[in-house]
Amino acid sequence: MSPTIEQLLAQQHATLEALLRLLEQEREAIVKRQSGDITRFAKDKKELVDKIQLQDQQIARHSQSNQLKENPDFTRQVDTIQNLLSECMHHNELNGAALQRAQLSFHKLNNLFQQSLGHHQTYNKEGVAQNLRSIGTNLKA
Template sequence: MSHTIEQLLELQQATLQSLARLLEQEKGAIVSRQSAEIERLAKDKLNLINSIQQQDHLIASHAQRQRLTEEAELTAAVDSIKATAEKCKELNEINGEALQRAQLSFHKLNNLFQQSRGKNQMTYNSEGAAQSIRSLGTNLKA
């Protein structure tokens, strides 16, 4: 089924608005550290981005694409699409930075746990040298 250029522009705008809503949901999932939800939203985001690329290709190869620069109504629609795409790009960058901060925070916390675990397993031998013992108190035969 062949779509009009107007229908393709409306579809592109609707898909970009869906992406913007999804990016807001992703932000909430990142803030609340819901890893399963983040993963699901990432897959949905990829599907939407693929749809946007396909729609963009259909618009670029449409027989009436020259109307996009000739008619004020279509030019305004293209400008709106570009603005929504820019908003999505900004939201995605913000989410990416938040994910990086969360990952850095996780690594710092993990390092603290590793250090803490190492301190609890530290003991001294008969010469007074520190040594780490993993079986402290677990190999008693009494």
């Protein structure tokens, strides 16, 4: 037996709530710079978005889908789902911006680190970098 339109709407609502919770966890991982968690959350987020899209297709193909605009109860549920989706999209945009800022900060720090290494390194005739502190310390004379 196929699910009712009410069941499909409830499933989609629950999936969107799960996505919203995941986005909140992702934000915390970005702030704490927990790269392993960020990667895991990105994978989980993709799975939830795929599930939401599948649920949306099931709702659209359902025999009662025309009632979504006619029945006030369904209309309210759809409005709630759309508001939840908008909230998820907003959180995702904020997380994306925070992740970009974190990456930029990392790149700046990495560049400063590389520059500081460059000031204290020289290259031997084989092209291998050597710290200035080690030059001349291995003399045998």
